[in-house]
Amino acid sequence: MTPLGFAVIGSGFQGRIHAENVAASTRADLIACIDVDGARAEALAADTGAAWASASVDDVWADPAIDAVVIATTTHTHHDLALQAAAHGRHMLLEKPMAVSVDECREIEAGAEAAGVIVVLGYKFRFTAAARAAKEAVPDPRILVAHTLYDPAPPGAGGWVNDRTLSGGRLVSSLVHAVDMLRFLSGAEVVRVFAEGGLVAEPSLGEPDTTVATLLFDNGAIAAIIHGTAAASGLVSTWSFQAARSGINATIHDHGRRLSLHRPGAEPAHTLVVDPSTDPFRAGTMPLLEGLVAAIAGEAAEVPGSRDGMLSLLVSRCVEEAMTTGQPVMVPSV
Ligand SMILES: NC(=O)c1ccc[n+]([C@@H]2O[C@H](COP(=O)([O-])OP(=O)(O)OC[C@H]3O[C@@H](n4cnc5c(N)ncnc54)[C@H](O)[C@@H]3O)[C@@H](O)[C@H]2O)c1
Numbered sequence: 001m002t003p004l005g006f007a008v009i010g011s012g013f014q015g016r017i018h019a020e021n022v023a024a025s026t027r028a029d030l031i032a033c034i035d036v037d038g039a040r041a042e043a044l045a046a047d048t049g050a051a052w053a054s055a056s057v058d059d060v061w062a063d064p065a066i067d068a069v070v071i072a073t074t075t076h077t078h079h080d081l082a083l084q085a086a087a088h089g090r091h092m093l094l095e096k097p098m099a100v101s102v103d104e105c106r107e108i109e110a111g112a113e114a115a116g117v118i119v120v121l122g123y124k125f126r127f128t129a130a131a132r133a134a135k136e137a138v139p140d141p142r143i144l145v146a147h148t149l150y151d152p153a154p155p156g157a158g159g160w161v162n163d164r165t166l167s168g169g170r171l172v173s174s175l176v177h178a179v180d181m182l183r184f185l186s187g188a189e190v191v192r193v194f195a196e197g198g199l200v201a202e203p204s205l206g207e208p209d210t211t212v213a214t215l216l217f218d219n220g221a222i223a224a225i226i227h228g229t230a231a232a233s234g235l236v237s238t239w240s241f242q243a244a245r246s247g248i249n250a251t252i253h254d255h256g257r258r259l260s261l262h263r264p265g266a267e268p269a270h271t272l273v274v275d276p277s278t279d280p281f282r283a284g285t286m287p288l289l290e291g292l293v294a295a296i297a298g299e300a301a302e303v304p305g306s307r308d309g310m311l312s313l314l315v316s317r318c319v320e321e322a323m324t325t326g327q328p329v330m331v332p333s334v
Contacts, residue, residue, distance in 0.1 A: 001297055003029045005065040009057055009081060010073035011035035011044040014095055014122070018070040021286045023048040027293045031066055032059070057081065061088040068296060071095060072122075075173065076166045079104040086115040093292050095122040097176045097316075098309030100168035102334065105313055109306035120292040121309040123180045124284035125241075127291060128256030130273045131284070134243055135185060137261055137272075138250045141243035144186055144223035146178035148239050149210075151229070162205055168313070171197075171208045171228060172320060176312040178225050178241075179215075179319075180304065183311065185243040188217035190315045193329045195322040201229050213319045225319075239280075255280035310334060 004027065008019040011033050022030040030050045035041035038055035045053035052059075060066055061084070068091040071081050079099045085092045086108070098105045098121060112119045125131055160166045167173045183190065197211030210228025217223070241252040249262040257275035277283045294301035311334070318329040 001027065003027055004067045004293060004296060005029050005031045005063075006068050006070065007032040007034060007060045007063075007066045008044070008050075008070045008072065009034045009060065010071065010095075011037070011040045011053075012072065015070065015072035016044055016047075017282055017285050018072055018093065018289065019044055019048045019050065021289045022070070023050070024286070025289060025293070027297075028068075028289065029065075031063065034060060057084065060090075066090065068092060068292065074160055074166050075168050076100050079108060082108045082119070083111045086111040086117050086119075089115055089117060091118040091292065091296050093120050093122060093289065094309065096180070096309065097168050097173060097313050098306070099313070100165075102310060102314050102317065105306065105310035106334070109310060112306060118292065118295050118303075119306045119309075120288070120295065121180075121304040121306075121312075122288065123177065123184075123304045123308065123312075124288050125177060125181050125239075125252075125256045126184045126304060127284035127287035128252070129275050130252045130256050130259035131181070131184065131241075133259050133273050134241075134250035134252050135187075138185075138243045138245060138248055139187065140245060141186055141250075142221050142245045143242075144182050144221065144244070145240075145242040146182055146223065146225045146227065147241075148174070148178045148225070148227045149229070150174065150239070162207075164207060169207065169320065170205060171211060172313070172316045175211065175225070175227050175316045175319060178227050179315045180308060180312040181241050182215060182223045182225070183308070183315075184304075185241060186217050186219070186221050186223065188219040188221055189311070190215045190318075190331050191218050192216040193315060193318040193322050193331060195319045197228070197323045205229075208320065208323060211319055211323055213322070215315070256283045 033045040041053040070093045195213035200210035213225040215223040259273040291303040
């Protein structure tokens with residue numbers, strides 16, 4: 001198959017990771033880098049060997065060599081850019097959160113369906129070797145845990161995430177990862193949520209940064225999430241997830257780069273998978289791109305799509321609501 005032509009829209013932190021992956025892939029060609037900050041797009045194109053760079057996304061739609069785009073821009077722009085990509089018949093890797101509201105997610109889903117283009121969400125943790133092996137070892141977990149505390153961005157870096165209108169909310173911006181992994185590992189849908197939390201770690205932030213939440217799934221499984229920017233308390237986790245049932249417990253550690261399986265009577269826990277990626281932020285990102293390329297090529301590919309993007313945001317919003325009201329929240333059907 002001829003390599004697919006790609007443009008990366010958004011040449012910041014995450015766009016750079018995707019651009020480097022596209023450039024390294026044998027099944028994809030990096031044609032263009034785009035950013036409203038033209039100098040940033042130029043720099044990324046120069047570093048990755050992209051054919052051209054621009055500050056205008058219209059140049060992407062005008063180039064017939066571009067089959068697909070990566071949208072890795074500030075979250076509030078995802079809706080408009082994804083609808084434009086669909087209208088111009090381009091497949092897309094759309095970063096998380098899918099958009100800032102569930103209504104926007106619905107419109108992206110409808111636009112992509114109408115145009116017949118494939119949307120894959122940037123849920124990289126699903127694509128780590130550890131996550132795949134955990135799901136195979138424990139396909140029907142009854143109890144799940146996401147422990148996803150992280151360092152707040154250093155001053156000046158990624159500051160837009162603290163602006164709710166740009167990111168959809170600091171907490172939700174990353175909580176969607178935890179929700180998506182729990183949906184992936186459980187293979188079930190969340191029906192009820194309860195949560196405590198609020199402004200725990202960074203008083204200057206002005207909005208909730210940390211939550212301890214419980215989820216009930218439609219198959220009766222239950223999950224706990226500890227999530228937020230708790231670095232101020234020294235409680236930084238390495239992003240771990242657990243999926244357990246009677247007789248077996250799979251623990252994914254270290255940003256999805258290691259998996260341990262524990263069976264009672266078989267001490268110590270056996271470490272099964274070690275992802276060769278040395279950068280925790282890159283773990284799972286290349287298989288994610290390969291999943292999109294396979295889906296576009298019509299090959300069997302299990303990839304998170306628009307529905308997954310919408311549901312992870314919806315459940316995260318329910319966590320916010322439960323924190324605010326102090327009441328359990330039933331997840332509405334969409
Ligand atoms: N999947 C993950 O693990 C992961 C990790 C980090 C960020 N993200 C997501 O990726 C997206 C980008 O985050 P980031 O950390 O790279 O931010 P960033 O600030 O480093 O980069 C965003 C870039 O988008 C550009 N931009 C903004 N609006 C634009 C537009 N309309 N057209 C073109 N360029 C535009 C900005 O100029 C900036 O260079 C966010 O949605 C974020 O939530 C995902």
